[in-house]
Amino acid sequence: METIRILLVEDDPPTRRRLHEALASDPGFDVASVDNIADARAAIAADPPKVLVTDLELPDGHGTALTAEVRANHPGIEVLVISVLCDERNVVAAIAAGASGYIVKDALPEDIGDTVRQVLQGHSPLSAAIARYILRRLQPDTPRVQEGNAQLGLTRREIDILWGIAKGLTYNEIADGLGISRKTVPNYIKSIYRKLEVNSRGEAVFEALTRNLIQL
Template identity: 30%
Template sequence: MSNINVLIADDHSMFRQGLKQILELEDDISVIAQACNGDEAVKFTREKKPDVILMDINMPGINGLQAIKEIKLERLPSKIIVLTIHEDREYLFKTVQMGAEGYVLKDAEPSVLIEAIRNVFNGQSYIQANMTTELVKEFNRVTLHEKEKGEENLLTAREIEVLELIAEGMINKEIAKELYISEKTVKNHVSNIFKKLNVSDRTQAAIYAFKHNIKS
């Protein structure tokens, strides 16, 4: 059985230590480093090349999202599991779009996290079951809406650009910066997109964009 070297990135020392003790009860898992912020997570990933990183989102310095972005941009080979309190599907979409291989909530049973670690180490993706269920529900809802809407729901060129960036996981502030428009204008475009596509949130809009390969 291959040994899986793990890096824990979380700003709470007691959580890191407790998690380390749990993981190292497994014969095939070793915690080789601990990072208390995103900067250390990137630094230790470069130096120690862990097989799997358990990445919190809310950390001082650069946060987990920024750390994921840097690690993926540098094409470092470590697999990333987001380990977070956030049940918001927008975070799930954003991290998956950025290249994270897994998403697990901090209140999950240890067996769930251990299964996730082994799965991503073996080249698979892992999203905690209840999160996957929510995504399936959203996909089905969007599919139903598509059957009901007509040609009058076509988006403008600018709305397509905004939708494409929503699908990439950008928040309104980031979209405004990318398109050189005000955040208020972005909010108006997002509102119009929701109305035209008959969706109620960014997750549903992103699913529509993925399914239809929306590109500006």
């Protein structure tokens, strides 16, 4: 039987240990763990895994950006995101970026391995809550879809910064890339969040992708 290489990206040590042990308990899995995006990129470049299991809120960026990057550069890698319950927007943002499904952080050990195998079999494991959320977002007659992109009032600069957020860039990297002051970036981001009616990077990326404001 072929051994399935899995790369786990989780910055919380207890959660990382628990998920690693749950995955490693399957004799068919070969598991490596890192705690940030930079180390994940290095590990993927050195020896691409079959499955990437990544948290979303990471110390050096967002798992949504890592997901989009992996899907663009390594289409053979399946991506699962690690989520907490009631985090539909962030999970859907990751799915929009290319993730195949998600693992709940407090899932039972046997369920974690089963979820990985479901993805490898071509399935997309989603909770009922997330499935309902996706359906609501796709309804053509919802007011938020009807309002259209033009009515959001995002400026060209805000779109550029939104793209930087989606790519997981730091404030300094966004500022340097656009030739603006680093101190102004948080103000732009606050304006973006207000116009998109969101409260986090993941939510902003999801809204931007579903409204075709940016492409990753």
